[in-house]
Amino acid sequence: MGEDFVAFAGLGVTGRPHSVARSCRLASNRRGRYGIALLGGQRVVRFAQAVDHGGSGDNAGGAAGGDEGNGDEDPDGDDSEDKMRRNPLGALVDRLFTLLGSVLGGITQVPTQIIVAMTAVATTLLNNFFQGRSRFRDRLLQQEDKRLNELEEKRIRMYESYREYSEPLLKAAAKLQDHLYIIGSRKARGKEVLDDPKYSAYLLGRFFCYVEVFKQLSPSMTFGKPRRDRIFSNILGRIQVVLAMDESELVQLYGGDKRSSSIENPFKIPAQGQASLGQLMMRERWLEYKFKGGSPHKTSTYAHSGLHFPEFVQLFEENSEFSRWFGPLVESLHPDLANSTSGNQNLRLGLFQTALVDLVDFLDPAPMCTIIPAYRRRRLYTPPRMVYTKMPQTLANIYSEEADQRDGKLPEVRGAPNTVDVFVSGPTGVGSTFHTQVSNVIGDCPYSHRVLLALEEKEVSYNLITIDRKLRPSWYYNVHPEAKVPVISHDGILIEESSNIVDYLEEKFPEKVLAQRNQSVATDPFPVIENFRSKFTKYIEHEHEKQEFIESLVSLDSILQTFITTERGPFFGGKKLSEEDVVVMPYLYHMEIAGKMVRDFELPYGLFPRIKKYMDAMKVHPTFQKTKATPDNLLFGYVELHAGMHHDELSSVSDILE
DSSP: OHHHHHHHHTSOOOSOHHHHHHHHHHHHHHHOSSOHHHHHHHHHHHHHHHHHTTSSTTOGGGHHHHHHHHHHHHHHHHTHHHHHHHOHHHHHHHHHHHHHHHHHHTOSSSOHHHHHHHHHHHHHHHHHHHHHHHHHHHHHHHHHHHHHHHHHHHHHHHHHHHHHHHHHHHHHHHHHHHHHHHHHHHHHTTOOOOOOHHHHHHHHHHHHHHHHHHHHHOTTOOOSOHHHHHHHHHHHHHHHHHHHSOHHHHHHHHOOOGGGGGOOOTTOOOHHHHHHHHHHTBGGGGTTSOOTTOOOOTTOSSTTOBOOHHHHHHHHHHOHHHHHHHHHHHHHTOHHHHHTTTTSOOHHHHHHHHHHHHHHHHHSOTTTOSSSOGGGOOOSOOOTTEEOOOOOHHHHHHHHHHHHHHTTOOOOOOSOTTOEEEEEEOOTTSOOEEESOOTTOOOSOHHHHHHHHHHHHHTOOEEEEEEOTTSEETTHHHHSTTOOSOEEEETTEEEESHHHHHHHHHHHOTTSOOBOOOTTOOOOSHHHHHHHHHHHHHHHHOGGGHHHHHHHHHHHHHHHHHHOOTTTOSBTTBTSOBHHHHHHHHHHHHHHHHHHHHHOOOOOTTTOHHHHHHHHHHHHOHHHHHHOOOHHHHHHTTHHHHHHOOGGGSSOTHHHHO
């Protein structure tokens, strides 16, 4: 029976201790890397010796064997806890066999073969269990490797497609902007526009065609490089918005002559219309059409290439769907209509043409200009709120990498990959600048102040670029299509919105986190802070909102009493700043400086003692001192509001406060 049981265990043990040990070593060699079988083999030898010599040390008939057994086991007991810490798995198995030995060692009537077989079965089961876990882990690793390989293959395919189609898009944009420059410059000089409107419509359609090709390749416009993809989609988004917006909205965003806002012009095309025109221009749509020069071939150099001009003309004259879409555009581009507004600067035309030049500069950056020469990049119109300045080096590096990748080169590493570029509001009227120190250089944007407070409190190294929001640099529209601040550029991506930026900094720079608010208080202070911010903005815009603003101050004073204690410190974060602090501080500063100027409002400290105490501590905090705007810089954004109070003539106070 004992031999049968051992045979069932699959070890071929005959009952002799040295055979057991050998068999278990073989099992260890065959079974893998855990070493459990060998360990079990050593224990089996001990069990067998204990039984052959008369049991454990407690058995009167086997005192010698028992003494020897106890001698083996005492050292294990002395340092068992230490072994458990060093090798928990081995120690666990070791204790299992110790327990089994204690039970079986006192049974003198059980044959040695049965004890050995039971031990071998336990060893085998443990070995199989851990081998199963190993195989499961290996399968998971293989699946993850397969997934990563598929993602890499997809990225490479997208990269190759991007390279293939970026050049025809570049050429289409360059040809269109060149054509628009000629039209616009002649109109600006009052000269007659001599142009075939069908050709202008064709160039527009061809450009829209290659934009649609990119959208088909990747609806999210992602091609493997997040920051580059973001700039690329921003430029295309600007073009779409410039063509789709009402002229009054363009004047509000970019500045310009308000009298031109009532002038309709031929370049106003809704976003859906732009997409439809582009899809109609795709060659693959007309593979079965009988063109006079022969049908397009499926083996064309570009699978989604655009129609040629003769094909465009034939479809325009023969196909009802094609003429229905392009007819109104061709009619509006007629020279007689174009010349009728020659006395006015066409804001839309100028913005459209300059955005196309930005796209050309991105796809074929200077100074290389390997495809489109620099002399063909003339800008037709500079909006009053835009200026052409040198871009920061890290942004220029992205353009250089773009040129390298388009040309099939491996991108070079330029600059520190973890450099954080921070674009914030700067003083109004002085232009945009790069700074090595933050003190006294920021403007009137509380959201920019919030980001700088977080950066300084977390001791993150960064480059500071201030953006004059009345005279925005042209390249910044490629970072943010509406040239809003703040934005950060870090590790290959662009992040906007101050709340998103602070969350990102907390995740990416965990070495020093913002302080935590008092966790013993269950109330969430953010709704109260947000209500204060909202009511202050409304009060600055409309004086009749004062009562609701005062009520928000009451709630803020109460929440400060709830969270702030003398023992912890004067802020939500105690002696250091928390996320709540970096949100509320800029608005309290604006309330003190701008509230006095615009609404002649001074905080009644007797009614709000906690706010006064908080602001006193805020004003002397080193991080706040370093990042705050000077009163003159902060007030500059409120000058128009204070002087006129005519909200319809302002871009709204949200431009100042947001």
